[in-house]
Structures are given as C-alpha cells and as structure tokens.
Amino acid sequence: MTAMTSSARPLLNRRLAAFGTTIFAEMSALALRTGSINLGQGFPDTDGPEAIREAAVRALRDGRGNQYPPGPGIPELRTAVAAHQQRRYGLSYDPDTEVLVTAGATEAIAATLLALVEPGDEVIALEPYYDSYAACIAMAGGTRVPVTLRPRDGRFHLDLDELRAAVTPRTRLLLLNTPHNPTGTVLSREELTSIAELAVERDLLVVTDEVYEHLVFDDAEHIPLATLPGMRDRTVTISSSGKTFSYTGWKVGWITASPALVTAVRSAKQYLTYVSAGPFQYAIAEALALPDSYFTGFRDDLRSKRDVLAAGLEEAGLTVYRPSGTYFITADIRPLGETDGIAFCRALPERAGVVAIPTSVFYDHHEMGAPFVRFAFCKKKPVLEEAAHRLKTAGAR
Numbered sequence: 001m002t003a004m005t006s007s008a009r010p011l012l013n014r015r016l017a018a019f020g021t022t023i024f025a026e027m028s029a030l031a032l033r034t035g036s037i038n039l040g041q042g043f044p045d046t047d048g049p050e051a052i053r054e055a056a057v058r059a060l061r062d063g064r065g066n067q068y069p070p071g072p073g074i075p076e077l078r079t080a081v082a083a084h085q086q087r088r089y090g091l092s093y094d095p096d097t098e099v100l101v102t103a104g105a106t107e108a109i110a111a112t113l114l115a116l117v118e119p120g121d122e123v124i125a126l127e128p129y130y131d132s133y134a135a136c137i138a139m140a141g142g143t144r145v146p147v148t149l150r151p152r153d154g155r156f157h158l159d160l161d162e163l164r165a166a167v168t169p170r171t172r173l174l175l176l177n178t179p180h181n182p183t184g185t186v187l188s189r190e191e192l193t194s195i196a197e198l199a200v201e202r203d204l205l206v207v208t209d210e211v212y213e214h215l216v217f218d219d220a221e222h223i224p225l226a227t228l229p230g231m232r233d234r235t236v237t238i239s240s241s242g243k244t245f246s247y248t249g250w251k252v253g254w255i256t257a258s259p260a261l262v263t264a265v266r267s268a269k270q271y272l273t274y275v276s277a278g279p280f281q282y283a284i285a286e287a288l289a290l291p292d293s294y295f296t297g298f299r300d301d302l303r304s305k306r307d308v309l310a311a312g313l314e315e316a317g318l319t320v321y322r323p324s325g326t327y328f329i330t331a332d333i334r335p336l337g338e339t340d341g342i343a344f345c346r347a348l349p350e351r352a353g354v355v356a357i358p359t360s361v362f363y364d365h366h367e368m369g370a371p372f373v374r375f376a377f378c379k380k381k382p383v384l385e386e387a388a389h390r391l392k393t394a395g396a397r
Helices: 023-034 050-061 075-089 104-116 131-139 160-166 189-202 259-269 278-287 292-315 341-352 381-395
Strands: 099-102 122-127 143-148 150-152 155-157 171-177 205-209 235-240 253-256 319-321 328-332 372-376
Touching: 023 341, 050 278, 075 099, 075 253, 075 278, 099 104, 099 259, 104 131, 104 171, 104 205, 104 235, 104 253, 104 259, 122 131, 131 143, 131 171, 143 160, 160 189, 171 189, 189 205, 253 259, 292 319, 292 328, 292 381, 341 372
Parallel strands: 122 143, 122 171, 171 205, 205 235
Antiparallel strands: 099 253, 150 155, 235 253, 319 328, 328 372
C-alpha cells in the first residue's frame, strides 16, 4: 500500500515552510565535496580536556547515566551550574528549582520560546542572529521583530533608540545573544543597563543566549543581564558546555532562572527530548569545577587563533571586524569588488579551497548582510595559516 497524501496541501506546515536545509549543511557538504578547509560551521577540530573525556568514560563504565537521568538534569550538574553562576557572577540560584539541564543551548532556546510565547506575541531579536532563533520563534507562533546591529568603527553596534522603538504593546520578550554570534560583539555594561531599564519599564521577559560567555577577548567583559537591577526574575539565562569545553557533540546545555520561569520552560522541554546526555552530564559537572587557569588558557588560545585568521583575511584584502568574543570573524568582501556573500561563499571552495558562511542568511533584512561573510577560527593554527595562505594566493583577489 502507498501512503495517501493531499496534493492540495503542502506537507510542511506554513510556520516552517520558509526554513529549508540550513546553510551549515549546504556549506559543510560543499567542503567535503571539494576537499576544502571548513571555516564555516562553528566546531573545533580538537577535543577538549582529556580529564573531562575520561570523566565521561568513567560514568559510562560505572553505569551512571546509562538509563534516563532525572528530568531536570542530574543533581551533580545542576549543583555545578549553580556554583559556576555564583563563583563567576555572584548570581545565586537554587539547583533544585532554578536550574534546568537541556540538550544543548538550541533545545533550551526552543523550549523557552515554546513555553513563554503565545501565537501573535512579538519577539525582538538582534540581527544578524543564530538561525535557530527564527525557526523557534516561528514554531512558537510568535512574530519576529529584528533590530539590526550595524557596523561602525571596527565593530557592530546596537542602536538603543531603534531597540526602544521596536517595542510595542504586543512585545512579549527580548531575545539577546552576547557575546554575539556571528558579529563577535560583546554588549557593554552601558548597553545592558539600558536594555534592563527598558525591560523593567515595559514589563518584558528577556532570554539571553550566553554560550560564548568564556570567550571574550582584549578589554571586553561578559556581564550576564540577570546581574542588573530588576532582571534576576525576568531573565532566562541560557548557556552550554560545547563552546567552553570543546565537546560540541555531547549537547549539554542549561538554563538558570526563577522557579516560575524554570517550571514553565520545563513544561515544554519534557515533551522535546525529555532527557539526554546522561553520562556526559556527570563529566560536565566536573568540567565546570575546573580551575580558573583552564578558562583563561582556553580564552588566550582562541584569542591568538583569532589574530592569526584576522591577519590572514586582511592580507587577502578583506575588511575585518575583529571580534571581542565568540570564535567567529565577520569580514566585508566589498574591497574585493564583491557584493553578494552567498555567491562569494558558494564560489570560494573552488577558487581557494576554503569554506565560509554568508552572513545574510542570519538577517531578515538580507540586503544589510549581503556583503558580509563569517569565518570560524576554532581550528588548529596550522589549519588557519593554510586557509589564510589559500585565500591570499588563490581565492580572494
């Protein structure tokens, strides 16, 4: 028998019809086909600390987490997350009622938006934005309202007047990402203070994606919005282990928030993955207790890799926006006589043997992102040096 379908109605519901195969899948496939250096998708080419991998192996062998872990996450990890927030930022959370473990930050974002957004609610997001934001807002039935970060003086800036003007009576929440992917901007204390004042004034919820919290460079400082006056009980803070410990495949993330917000998010999360990553949760609990020297050394290593790739891109003729955080560099291709980042990135593997991501796919206003492309520098230095050499000698000019 064959399945019966209606030719009059598309199979994919209209909320997701605009979302096809992600640009990451397309460009990673292109990298494989051409044998190119993949500086597109943001994953390291080395594993994290051996001690943390061994902690996962030990948990597997000891039978910890091989069956369903507790719905909120294992107590050890929830306690470690709460201790991390207290030690790093002075934020006090009850591990039993104010911490929820998720399948990475992506599930945390999805569960949070599904829980908190009603159909028709407006969600303000800073564009360019991580691509799952748009899909998750759509799945929740919300309306996405972009506020654009604009390049100026070597970095991308938030226009606080534009943000304030975007808030309407239908605005439910602000979805922020700092350190910001893909631009590498780290919102300043002054910017965050203004955002907090706006949220309190207009009684808005705020969801903050802080997965790059430990990857801030030079004189930048990561300041969780929840530390500011009036924000502790209206902010859902999201982070994860993948970017900090270089085990992105483990998919261990978490939220911290007030009991009421955690309960709401858990109500949605339990019908998504239910639970995940049992043995890895034990390992990440140990990872969060690593000494400060680990986090400092990891940050310094990424900063030096940033500088290698940034110098190479500049030598290849691109205008580089040197990031204050994350492990991505945004570059402007217009000095090369190019204006279409999608066409540029699709041609680049054949021209130079390097893969990048066109930033316009992270915009609602695609024309604003058209001349920008994103390169990941979370790779071995020799790989970055070879990529820079290829771009300079074969690809860019």
